[in-house]
Amino acid sequence: MKDPYEIRILPPAAVNLKRGAGGVLGGKVENTHYEELTVYRTFPFRFDEEYISVRNAKGEELGIIRELAELEQDSREELRRELQYRYFLPRVNRIVSVKFKSDLWLWDLKTHLGPTRLAMRNLQDYVQLHSGGRVILSDISGKRCQITDWRSLDGHSRKWLEDTL
């Protein structure tokens, strides 16, 4: 009998992830087949690929994958892709410009998922500074982008960021 109050760490061998024909992540977890699985980052900012909570379609936790790298290759790639889909948090490669126009801060960004534009009403609520140089930018509509480490941005982007923040 499983203790319901215990965090279950899944042994890497017990996880076999596949993508179904319809593009939905599924697979085998501890000998049970699931047509649909959802994955959650438990520490979305601190760990990208560690401590991943695996849940069934009803949202019940099946267990935690301690480290993505431990999985065998196919599962690893599928999980990585699914995390990217589920955590839509494009990484900012370059800040093209930051402008303040009649009450809106407009950020033109180049991200690893393509160019985008964010609109903020102010900076104190829409820009979060985290430890390790990470910056989370959010938008009036709820869209978010992240700068993994502002210190590693190119000079042009850093200048915009420093001017603004």
Add this chain to the structure above:
Amino acid sequence: MQTKFKLPEFFQRQVSEPLLLECKADLDPEGCFGEQWIAVSEEKLVVWHRDEAPRLTLPLAEIKDARAVSAVGGGSLHIDTDFGPVVAVRYTAALIPMFDYAAKLIKAAAHSEELPVLSERDLPRSCPQCGNPLDEGMQVCAQCMNKGKLAIRMLRYAKPYKLQMVIAGVLLILTTLVELIPPYLTKIMIDDVLGAARQSTRLLAVIGGLGLTTLVMAAMQAVRGLIGIWVGSKLMGDFRKDIFSALMKLSLAFFDRRQTTQFIGRVNNDAEAMRQFLTDGVIYVIGQLLRFVAVLFILFSLDWKLTLFALIPVPFMVLLSMKIWPKIGRLAYQQWRSILRLNMLVGDSLQGIRVVKAFGRERTEMSRYEQTNTEVVHNNLRMEGMWQFIFPVFSLVTGAGTLLIWYHGGHKVLEGTLQLGTLMALLSYLGMLFGPLEWIQQMINWTSTAMAAAYRVFEVLDTVPEVMDVHEPVPIGTIKGDVAFTKVTYGYEKHNPVLKEIDLQVKSGEMIGLVGHSGAGKSTFINLLCRFYDTDEGSISIDGIPIRSISQTDLRKQIGVVLQETFLFEGSIAENIAYAKPEATPEEIMRAAKIANAHDFIVRMPDGYDTQVGERGHKLSGGEKQRVAIARAVIHDPRILILDEATASVDTETERQIQEAIARLVHGRTTFAIAHRLSTLRNADRLVVLDKGRINEVGTHEELVKIPGGIYRKLVEAQQELSKIKGVEV
């Protein structure tokens, strides 16, 4: 209502049947920024990516379910088919509401059910012109709005003060002209008076002229200033009055969607920004412009070659102004934010001082403060440093212009081609020319702030209340209190009904207890009865008259409310009790308080009924506040009474007193009571159990507990369990 997306022509051709839905997702199949189109007809669901051929086609017959699965920062539309789940499209957070709706529509279409209705709030809010996201309720963003129209509308507010404005305008033109005289007089003084011998009478005349212009200028400035302030204060008052009364008239639904605090700023700050634009802004900008043109004209007529030299620094001034002011603005904003952070940190630590002490983390808090404090100091230095730097730079540029004039003008004077006085006059006029240039960016800034403020204000003024009185409301007089709900359906979002087909007949004088889990629709039931919202379907009638045809003022005269969150206004207890009936006599007030079991505790207070309550006044306990609120309802003497969790969070003795008061209040009135503690409903004639928006069980306490597996019975059992733990009897 349709989404505002229109399927591209070459996709449209591929579907022959009429479309139920067409919309665009903002991510490509790989989860990158891009686009995909989705269309739903009565036959099938089709998704296209870049190619003309569809990426996915699913016959509706194969679809079992459609779900909008939310993820972080976006989501995906999952379609459950006989062959397993399929991801139709992925999208970012901006489109989540729209795809929630899309999923419901696809499911309904697949099961041939009635299609849900799209509400405007489901659509992504973006400006139709520039595509930037919009605030709730705005149609065009502040950048794309028609500035001319806004300015004209603002100016209309100045209409009642036309005369004063015209006088101010004329005075403005006059002062500008008079201001130009002194340098010219100086020129005459130097060239014609001081240069020639024995001109003492002319000297006196010129000095007299100088004195007179100074005097006239001072007088006109004072008068203009006074008019400005007078008109400004009046305008400000008009703005504030209009905004506040527009806010009061709006329906509750408007406030549900917005944070109330934003309006507090809106009433004051936006009115102030508009006032500034109308009085200072318009006058200042026009005045400066006028002066600029006039000075330029005089300069050219004095010596056009020299003037051209003098104008060399002008482009630099403009450039500098355009560069420097935005920078200052950013720095000031940064400084403001770092101070805000510092204040928040102090607030946090002091509010949590018990936790800090209990865990012995004083040092951590101190170092956190230290860090933020250093930041403030740093920002302060940068900001103040910048200020110290601006004006010297401006004067450097101006100085360069002056030097040029001195150099060329000086040569000319030495050559004898230019009179000394003209040179002096040129220099004075030059100073007048440069002054306004330093502020050019600031002027643009003020104008755009005022425009944005005006836009927000007019947005509120233009919002039409959702709950409207009918043209000729039925006079109801004093009602009996029969209430009937007929097939009432309502949802705050139309496709997501909170109440579904509610049917209920209540006789006058009956007490109805509304029971159900939180979110079952109890409060919505009450809100509809008060007509804070209008029903989507079905109707509610009082004494057989539909409440839609009763004026809201008449209706609310007949309805009294005692809410869980008792709100007392700034003022005395007596004023608060007499809120609905300001003309109530002291005796009436006391009688009401007595019925509400409030008389004794009020009299015991040193200031009695005159005790000041509200934000700054005496703090009443929760139980005391509730009894004041009951007294308020008593004096209102409504035929229909609504009690919303009136006895939550008070001790047993207070509860007993409130219960007693309520029992007296309820007597002879149609009453609707909501309570989590079922014991408070023991006096109810009938209990109505709501579950997921529908009436599930109706009956007395005794009848309902007998239903095996009934919701009410479960609720009672659960509460008995809870009270056993607490050791209290229910």
